[in-house]
Amino acid sequence: MVDGFAYGMAAILVIAIILPFMQVITVSMSPASVVNATGFHLFPTKFDFSGYKKIATDNNFWHSYLNTILRAVIGTSSGVLITIMTAYPLSKVNLPYRKGLMLFVVFTMYFSGGMIPKYLLIKNLHLTNNFLVYILPCLITGFALIITRNFFMSIPGELEESAKIDGATPWRVLFGIYLPLSKPVVATISLWYCVHHWNSWMDNMLYVTKSNLYVLQYVLQTILTNGQTADMETMTDVIIHTETMKMAALVLSLLPIVCTYPFLQKYFVKGMLVGSVKG
Known part of the structure; x- marks a missing residue:
C-alpha cells in the first residue's frame, strides 16, 4: 500500500x-x-525553427549567455575550492572553538541581515556594476560546507596519520588523500553551485545596471516578461520576441545544465547520503 x-x-x-x-x-x-x-x-x-534562427541574431542574449558561462565556471570552481578548504579543518575534532564555528555556520543558514543591509554592504565594497558581485557574495554556502565537512569526517583518520608519519603536510593530506576520496561530495556541491549560478538573476537586477554585465537568466526574465530586449551594440534598437522565440531562448538556456547533470548523477546520491549522516 x-x-x-x-x-x-x-x-x-x-x-x-x-x-x-x-x-x-x-x-x-x-x-x-x-x-x-x-x-x-x-x-x-x-x-x-524560425524562433531559433531569430534568437541567434539577438546579440544581448548571446553576450549574457557568455557572462553566465563565465559566472558558472568561476563561481563553481572557486566555491568548491573554498568549501573544501574550510570543511577540512572543521572536520577535525581537536580544532579549537570548533563547536562555536559550526554554530556560526548554521546561524547564517537561517538568519541574514536582509536586502537593504546587503545592498549597502555591496555598494560600500564597490561591487555594484562589477562582475565580482556574482562571485564573492555567494562564494560559500553553509549547507554545502556542512555536507562536505561531514563527508570528510567519514574518511578514516588512520589514512591521515600514516601520511603524516611519511612527512605529508596538511596541504598534501587534503589534496592528495582527502580530495581523491571525495569525488561524490565534490560532484554534489559542484552541481549545487553550478545550478545556483546558472539560475540566479536577482543579484543582476539589484546590483548591475550595465548591460554588458547582464547574465542569461536576467535577460531571459525580461524576454519572458516584456517580450523584448534592447540590442547591446546600438543600445537603441529593440528586438521583439514572439512566443516561439521566447521558448527557443528558454530551451537554449536549459541545455548546459541538462547536459551536465547525467555526468554527476552517479555521485549525487552517495555524496548526499554520506555527507548528511555524520554528526
Whole structure:
C-alpha cells in the first residue's frame, strides 16, 4: 500500500515536470500560426525553427549567455575550492572553538541581515556594476560546507596519520588523500553551485545596471516578461520576441545544465547520503 502510494506520487511528480518541458520544446519548434491557433499541445504538428534562427541574431542574449558561462565556471570552481578548504579543518575534532564555528555556520543558514543591509554592504565594497558581485557574495554556502565537512569526517583518520608519519603536510593530506576520496561530495556541491549560478538573476537586477554585465537568466526574465530586449551594440534598437522565440531562448538556456547533470548523477546520491549522516 505504501509502495503504491509512493510510486503514484512519483508518477504525478514526473508528469508535472515533463508536461511543461514538452510544451516549451513543442512551442519552440512550431510556427507562430500553429501556436496561436491551437494553444497547449504536447507534440508539434508542424516544424518551424524560425524562433531559433531569430534568437541567434539577438546579440544581448548571446553576450549574457557568455557572462553566465563565465559566472558558472568561476563561481563553481572557486566555491568548491573554498568549501573544501574550510570543511577540512572543521572536520577535525581537536580544532579549537570548533563547536562555536559550526554554530556560526548554521546561524547564517537561517538568519541574514536582509536586502537593504546587503545592498549597502555591496555598494560600500564597490561591487555594484562589477562582475565580482556574482562571485564573492555567494562564494560559500553553509549547507554545502556542512555536507562536505561531514563527508570528510567519514574518511578514516588512520589514512591521515600514516601520511603524516611519511612527512605529508596538511596541504598534501587534503589534496592528495582527502580530495581523491571525495569525488561524490565534490560532484554534489559542484552541481549545487553550478545550478545556483546558472539560475540566479536577482543579484543582476539589484546590483548591475550595465548591460554588458547582464547574465542569461536576467535577460531571459525580461524576454519572458516584456517580450523584448534592447540590442547591446546600438543600445537603441529593440528586438521583439514572439512566443516561439521566447521558448527557443528558454530551451537554449536549459541545455548546459541538462547536459551536465547525467555526468554527476552517479555521485549525487552517495555524496548526499554520506555527507548528511555524520554528526
